[in-house]
Amino acid sequence: MTLIFGTKFVPVGDMPKSIVWFGTEQLLTLKMPNGEARLTWFVIPMVIIVVFTWFVLNRMLIGRTVYALGNSREATERAGVSVWKTQAFIYTYVGMLSGFMGIVYTAHVRSLNPISLVGDELFVITAVVLGGAKLTGGVGTVSGTVLGVLIITTLQTTLILIGLSSSWMRFFIGSILIISVSIMAIRANRENLRNLIFYSE
């Protein structure tokens, strides 16, 4: 069950980058003291997908099954759910989101090669984990993920604005990831000790 949530929001995760950067056309232009801030039209598919994913996960049977599967595969199977079908749905949905992402990314960068985004998975996992999803499954929300993505993107852009070179970026993101997951782990450990659970993945 590992990684169901880890991979779940990959494409949504990468999209807000496109909002922050210029697009070819903009939905809205704000006059700022130091130049213009633009909002590209990429925000529309992003919002639609976020809302739709939220709806699927929270208001539809299949979405609730996804959470159940992440919590306990055994219990889900006993409850009469076809695990195979749920997993097929999850990864199909993820594939579909990746497809959207591919379109937006292509529109944004306007050039592609097979390895242009390889390595960004790690930023995606970082964002999803910062957003509160658990690698072991069963926990995580769409809104949390959006927040996690915003943190990472804000960090990426502001570190450059502050004047730190991009070489510091990985260092900072790495430290933030380690510190935040450590805090979460310590809290979980305390909880487990109280409930006499001695080892949890």
Added chain:
Amino acid sequence: MQARTIHLSKIFLLLSAFFIVAALIYIAFGTRFYNSRNFISMGFQIGEFAFLCMAMAIAMLTGGIDLSVVSNMNLAGIFAAYVLTNEALLAGTSTVNVILLAVAVALLSGLIGGILNGLIIAKIGVHSVLATIGTMMLFAGFGMILTGGRGIVGFPDEFSFVGNGKLLGLPFPFLVVLIAFAIVGFILKRSNWGHSLYLFGSNPIASRFSGINNARTIIITYAIGGFLTGISALIMISRTNSARVGYGESYLLQAIVVAVMGTMDPRGGSGKFSGILISVILLQMLSSAFTRLGITPFARGLVYGSILLLIIIAYETLSGRKITIGKRA
């Protein structure tokens, strides 16, 4: 004819895959592939990669994964490169001493990186994927801050022996790989740590209640992984004669492929260490064959991915079964 039952273990499946690939390569290339010169050049290329695979494999035995191997390797390489290019050191003492110091620095840096991984995973209790993604970015970022992304070049000539030298007619890196395999395999089988590692991997709660110090086992495991990474850093910077952030990033996924192919169970607790050696050689043979065929790196990724999927499917569906050959009883 007497009926024979064959137990389909993972190592048996791996060996069959190995011989099938070897036979296919023989059919395709004949003695153009199977000659001593080609094998010696493969022995050189295997060096750094085999160590990364070993580090990945022992991390997988705990049921974890070590995603920071490559950036740990690069960081250790950068430290060693700074020692090797230090003018004051080179002027002050003999070249051999400087090289020994560089070796010590690289091993120590790898070891510290490994211990850091182990501490975060065992003492704080972070999931190994997250912990090692974090340290991976941390090591890469640290190396980036140190070097600014530039390569460090200009090592003493004597240092090239580590990656390019020959001893008794065999490539020196290959000998180091064989020795390391023997040592790590031996301590996995015979030492206290090895036994508690396997027990921890298959059932952490049971190992805790048998009085094993789980945290210590994990820390030692990742420390050994880091140490092996340090060795691989030395071979790598010697072979490329430079050190830079971002070398060998494709090794990370390949190391996972090798570890899973080499009979390690990603859920932990089972796996034969000799399988790693077989699958490293298998992957190296494939990669040499691809180079001869002139296949692009993208297509290579496709082939590695398909191989990994095929082998995992074979392991999941076939291993543990028995087949009967000949007359049925």
